[in-house]
Amino acid sequence: MTITSSVSTDLVHLASSRGASYADARTVEREHEAVSVKDGAVESVTRTSDQGFGFRVVHKGAWGFAASDRTDEASLRALVDEAFRRAEASASVQRRGVKLAPIAPQRGEYRTSLERDPFSVPLAERIDHLRAVDAKSLGPNVKTRRSSVAAYRTRKRLVTSEGTDVSQEIVETGAGLSVLAVKAGRKPASRYDSRLVRQAGWEYVEHLDLVARAARYRDDAEATLDAPLATERPTTLVFAPEFLALLVHESCGHPTEADRLLEHEVAFAGTTFMWPESRGKLRYGSAHVSMTADATLPGGMGTFGWDDDGVPGMRTKLVDKGIFVGYLTSRETAGALGLPVAIGSARAEGWQHFPIVRMVNVSLDPGTVAYADLLRGVDSGLLLEAPASYSLDDKRQNFHFSTQSARVIRDGALEGYVRGVAFQSLTPDFWGRCDRVADDWELHGFLSCAKGEPLQLMRVGHGAAHARFRDVPIEVRE
Amino acid sequence: MTLLGADALLGPIREALRGVQADEADAHMHRRRAAISRYSHSSIHQNAVSDETHVRVRAIVGKAVGVVTTNSLAVADLRRALADAAALARASRADLAWPGVAEPAPIPSSAAFHEETARTDALAQARAIGAICAAVPKGMRAAGTSQIEVTEDAVATSRGVAAYAPATMAYLRALVQSESHGGSGYAEDLSMRADGLFPERVAARAAEKCALDRDRRQLPAGDYEAVFEELAVAEILRIVSITGLGAQSVQEGRSFMAGRIGEQVTGDAFTLLDDALDARTLGIPFDVEGTPKQKVLLVEKGVARGPVYDRTSAKAMGARSTGHAADPSRYTPGGHAGNLTMAGGPATREGRSRTCATR
Numbered sequence: 029m030t031i032t033s034s035v036s037t038d039l040v041h042l043a044s045s046r047g048a049s050y051a052d053a054r055t056v057e058r059e060h061e062a063v064s065v066k067d068g069a070v071e072s073v074t075r076t077s078d079q080g081f082g083f084r085v086v087h088k089g090a091w092g093f094a095a096s097d098r099t100d101e102a103s104l105r106a107l108v109d110e111a112f113r114r115a116e117a118s119a120s121v122q123r124r125g126v127k128l129a130p131i132a133p134q135r136g137e138y139r140t141s142l143e144r145d146p147f148s149v150p151l152a153e154r155i156d157h158l159r160a161v162d163a164k165s166l167g168p169n170v171k172t173r174r175s176s177v178a179a180y181r182t183r184k185r186l187v188t189s190e191g192t193d194v195s196q197e198i199v200e201t202g203a204g205l206s207v208l209a210v211k212a213g214r215k216p217a218s219r220y221d222s223r224l225v226r227q228a229g230w231e232y233v234e235h236l237d238l239v240a241r242a243a244r245y246r247d248d249a250e251a252t253l254d255a256p257l258a259t260e261r262p263t264t265l266v267f268a269p270e271f272l273a274l275l276v277h278e279s280c281g282h283p284t285e286a287d288r289l290l291e292h293e294v295a296f297a298g299t300t301f302m303w304p305e306s307r308g309k310l311r312y313g314s315a316h317v318s319m320t321a322d323a324t325l326p327g328g329m330g331t332f333g334w335d336d337d338g339v340p341g342m343r344t345k346l347v348d349k350g351i352f353v354g355y356l357t358s359r360e361t362a363g364a365l366g367l368p369v370a371i372g373s374a375r376a377e378g379w380q381h382f383p384i385v386r387m388v389n390v391s392l393d394p395g396t397v398a399y400a401d402l403l404r405g406v407d408s409g410l411l412l413e414a415p416a417s418y419s420l421d422d423k424r425q426n427f428h429f430s431t432q433s434a435r436v437i438r439d440g441a442l443e444g445y446v447r448g449v450a451f452q453s454l455t456p457d458f459w460g461r462c463d464r465v466a467d468d469w470e471l472h473g474f475l476s477c478a479k480g481e482p483l484q485l486m487r488v489g490h491g492a493a494h495a496r497f498r499d500v501p502i503e504v505r506e
Numbered sequence: 507m508t509l510l511g512a513d514a515l516l517g518p519i520r521e522a523l524r525g526v527q528a529d530e531a532d533a534h535m536h537r538r539r540a541a542i543s544r545y546s547h548s549s550i551h552q553n554a555v556s557d558e559t560h561v562r563v564r565a566i567v568g569k570a571v572g573v574v575t576t577n578s579l580a581v582a583d584l585r586r587a588l589a590d591a592a593a594l595a596r597a598s599r600a601d602l603a604w605p606g607v608a609e610p611a612p613i614p615s616s617a618a619f620h621e622e623t624a625r626t627d628a629l630a631q632a633r634a635i636g637a638i639c640a641a642v643p644k645g646m647r648a649a650g651t652s653q654i655e656v657t658e659d660a661v662a663t664s665r666g667v668a669a670y671a672p673a674t675m676a677y678l679r680a681l682v683q684s685e686s687h688g689g690s691g692y693a694e695d696l697s698m699r700a701d702g703l704f705p706e707r708v709a710a711r712a713a714e715k716c717a718l719d720r721d722r723r724q725l726p727a728g729d730y731e732a733v734f735e736e737l738a739v740a741e742i743l744r745i746v747s748i749t750g751l752g753a754q755s756v757q758e759g760r761s762f763m764a765g766r767i768g769e770q771v772t773g774d775a776f777t778l779l780d781d782a783l784d785a786r787t788l789g790i791p792f793d794v795e796g797t798p799k800q801k802v803l804l805v806e807k808g809v810a811r812g813p814v815y816d817r818t819s820a821k822a823m824g825a826r827s828t829g830h831a832a833d834p835s836r837y838t839p840g841g842h843a844g845n846l847t848m849a850g851g852p853a854t855r856e857g858r859s860r861t862c863a864t865r
Contacts, residue, residue, distance in 0.1 A: 070601060072834070075574045075591075091551070091553055092553055094554070114541075115553065117553060118543070121549060122549045151594065155599060208758065295650040382552055481653070
């Protein structure tokens with residue numbers, strides 16, 4: 029059964045008539061196609077689809093949510109009953125009621141702007157493209173090569189008891205690339221990127237120039253295999269945008285999620301060190317560091333018309349010239365914190381998930397200096413191009429990262445490679461060492477930011493430019 | 507919750523498989539009903555139930571494989587999914603390493619389902635949370651999760667495999683934090699039965715740890731002897747299962763076992779096996795390809811014995827599948843060891859801690 033807007037409207041009215049102070053109905057259809065090539069052969073060709081319906085109520089001051097992929101009338105009405113039962117159970121163990129920040133009723137449609145629908149690209153064209161990429165990954169010590177392209181389409185509609193009725197169609201296109209080099213007596217070296225994804229059409233894959241990228245990854249892996257170990261010392265680090273995108277994600281995106289400070293995630297994803305009393309005062313980084321959440325950024329994986337509360341996408345400053353100033357909020361968390369408006373960060377992975385606070389596109393604002401000039405200011409240092417393994421504490425205050433590829437910078441120019449580079453830092457100390465951000469800002473996309481129970485894998489975007497950090501102590505491990 | 511049952515999961519796909527225009531095909535059906543209540547500050551802040559069914563079909567044409575997933579069990583939708591998978595296969599390239607779909611083989615009966623647990627309702631979950639909140643001492647606060655999950659898995663292949671197994675899982679977690687000294691303590695219970703969870707004991711364990719967690723001090727960097735509690739060991743093993751226990755990671759040289767099978771790779775106190783038929787591991791008796799799961803000795807007294815296999819990695823490495831094909835949307839191909847058991851040793855945890863403390 030196709031769930032029409034009027035069916036959803038009838039169900040939220042039914043919930044209101046049964047005493048719910050708020051209700052919403054969300055229908056979601058998702059499609060995904062992926063092609064993967066490993067070592068020259070097609071590894072998998074996959075098409076995925078699902079559709080279902082999630083129904084949420086606030087009743088007796090508590091949330092209840094029920095979702096199903098069975099969408100006949102009896103199942104949908106049973107779902108409303110189930111949502112009420114869950115809300116009543118919640119109300120039996122509750123000290124504070126849900127208070128939603130206000131939002132005017134929303135109406136409209138949002139669609140991704142794209143040039144070529146990735147689902148329309150013939151499979152043979154996609155395979156041929158990946159085989160060309162694969163051929164460029166070949167190297168004397170390259171043992172495993174993988175490349176992939178993927179397309180995603182999400183259609184969803186949200187109807188609320190407050191009069192909101194919005195529909196969206198979001199299309200995303202991405203690619204993956206990995207090269208593993210192995211040599212007897214040396215530690216294997218890998219170079220990979222699974223964050224080449226954009227809210228766009230097939231034109232984004234063409235823009236990526238995967239063939240040239242494959243050659244670069246091959247060269248990085250081969251060179252790292254034979255590179256000398258780095259030397260432990262405090263040094264100047266220059267980070268590529270690809271690396272900084274993850275640092276922004278982990279050390280700014282997550283700790284500004286407002287549900288963390290309400291301890292909704294304390295027993296799972298963690299909390300924060302950015303508390304309300306430090307807003308406007310906490311020195312998060314140097315004056316070169318400003319960070320912005322922007323759900324309106326063209327092409328961003330965190331871009332949308334409305335979030336899953338029905339709040340329109342907007343732009344909000346999180347860190348302004350080094351000072352912590354803002355949070356990512358849903359209607360519930362904004363209401364709990366006494367904020368006048370939610371900034372539109374309530375997102376659910378699919379129809380079966382309860383919307384929680386998620387990042388949108390959280391980015392390091394660009395600087396004004398050219399990358400070449402930024403490099404010229406380094407007498408001795410390292411360029412870290414892409415993250416490898418990493419870990420973070422539950423407050424996102426303390427972190428440790430290693431790198432896939434580290435290039436030596438001497439007298440402002442790039443030289444050879446070193447291996448084994450890692451660093452540990454505290455978030456404000458790390459960003460406090462930033463003395464320059466370049467103007468070569470670029471956008472990266474993440475497919476699977478993990479948070480919530482059941483685990484929800486969210487698509488988010490992060491923009492960053494090359495940036496320079498002084499006197500960062502590095503560790504070296506074999 | 508009412509189970510759909512073997513007939514409802516297998517009947518439609520077997521009908522759809524009869525007319526499939528492909529050399530061979532298989533399908534994995536997974537139904538999951540997850541009821542999750544999350545709490546913090548002694549209040550439930552999220553209370554959600556979702557009921558979803560996923561079907562993953564593979565159609566093989568001339569050794570080329572097409573894969574389609576859907577969340578409909580209607581025969582017409584399954585036929586369409588199989589036809590789409592066959593079309594993808596035709597447009598794809600032959601996979602010369604394709605091992606063929608599974609043949610029927612005896613599958614041990616499953617003991618992973620508990621009917622009373624499947625009937626657990628939202629109020630019962632709230633009562634368990636309420637019991638934790640009430641048991642936490644004054645000056646402390648609790649947060650965590652109650653989860654009741656019912657799953658049904660079924661596999662059918664064009665060669666006649668028809669396997670079905672239901673399972674239940676009950677889980678309760680508490681993180682207790684001190685209002686005064688900044689300490690915290692964590693505890694959880696996991697069982698296939700809701701009556702195997704003990705909220706007051708979970709609260710007491712977490713509160714005891716929280717009370718002990720005070721006066722933290724920074725240790726200088728260095729080498730220390732440390733005792734890892736069971737959950738910490740389990741987390742490390744979980745990562746090892748992702749990075750080094752599947753045959754593909756061995757084949758690609760990424761696993762700690764690569765080139766070292768038969769050699770001592772850890773201390774001799776360490777023995778690790780994967781056994782889905784051990785009820786404590788909450789396993790079901792077959793994998794997503796329909797191969798019966800075998801008990802696999804991975805590391806024996808520190809000696810690497812070998813990885814787990816799915817059908818593709820087994821063919822590539824001249825072995826037989828051990829029944830460890832896993833959902834490819836969650837795990838890398840080649841086999842996943844998801845029902846790990848580490849053998850116990852002679853030491854008691856108190857004795858181990860004392861030994862450490864005196865060094």
